[in-house]
Amino acid sequence: MSELCGWCLSDPQYIAYHNQEWGVPCDDDRTHFEFLILEAAQAGLSWLTVLRKREGYRMAFADFSPHKVAKFDADMVEILKANPGIVRNRLKIESTISNAKLFLEIQKEYGSFARYMWSYFDDKPIQNQWLTLADVPATSEQSDQISKDLKKRGFRFFGSTICYAYLQALGFVNDHLLSCPRHAACAELGKNFHAHWQDEGST
Template sequence: MSEPCAWCGDDPLYRRYHDVEWGVPCDDDGKLFEFLVLESAQAGLNWLTILRKREGYRAAFAGFDPNKVAKFDQDKVSQLLDNPAIIRNRKKIESAINNAQRFLEVQGEFGSFARYMWSFFDDRPIQNHWQSLAEVPATTAVSDQISKDMKKRGFRFFGSTICYAHLQALGFVNDHLVSCPRHAACTELGKAFAPKWQ
């Protein structure tokens, strides 16, 4: 009998995230920026902690609009440090603002951030066939390559482990276990995936 990936457990929010979002190929810059902020905030924390604060982040970070976040100043940073709806870590808040600025630079260079990201994959998601959670890597050669390139571009809080979690979440790789019903579903989505620029 097929079972969902065990990592999502029984928490309804986590399960819904697994069943609806995780592993679905994405070429939407708005969502890619949202996850860039959230994944960077996660560093050292449990992803469920971040999911529970997701709407707090949405409100605090201007609906995840990189154009607005890029203009946040030190007064705004001070406000955010007093906001219990997000992780109140100065380095993470400042990195989100910095990353918004770098995100806009990448958009300017490539036409979209999605196009930049998918260029590492020749516009096709990687379909993995893991049998157990123990097989799923924390980093890969491509996450090393992307995080290294993003570091050169000035992004912060986006090392290879965070990068790989980003790739899993946004469907650049299909890391649902083969026993999970979402593996087949995301495989079909991957086969049908045609980025906007194609």
């Protein structure tokens, strides 16, 4: 019997996120930057808490434009620290700005941040086959490698656990349970993404 992954059933917004976004492969850099911000903001909090503040983050952080966020100054940090629409943690706010600058550096080096990330997966999503939520890991070999490299580059609030949540969200790994109808849907999206991404890379 098909049933949604149990972690999303506490809230309609959570269910919508699960059904429409979570696990869908992504090559859009603005979306990648958005989730870098949101996943880092989640550290020590629940994902639902951050999801409910998503629009607050969109407004506070320039519609998730890394170019604009990279130019935020000390005065903007104080403004953001007083903003109830986001997590008002100075270290997280400051790291978002410094991470934006590093994000732009990776874009220059690889052509896009998505290209950098997908290079750890040979441009192909991993299709996991989990039966229960207890089977789903908190980290992976790739999340260890990516977080280590990003930390070396200067990124903050992006350890392996946060990185793995990011990989799950943006479809680098398909961690929907086998019993969930979204598993098959995301697997098919993964096939199409791989073919499209390969074509883009060869042009």
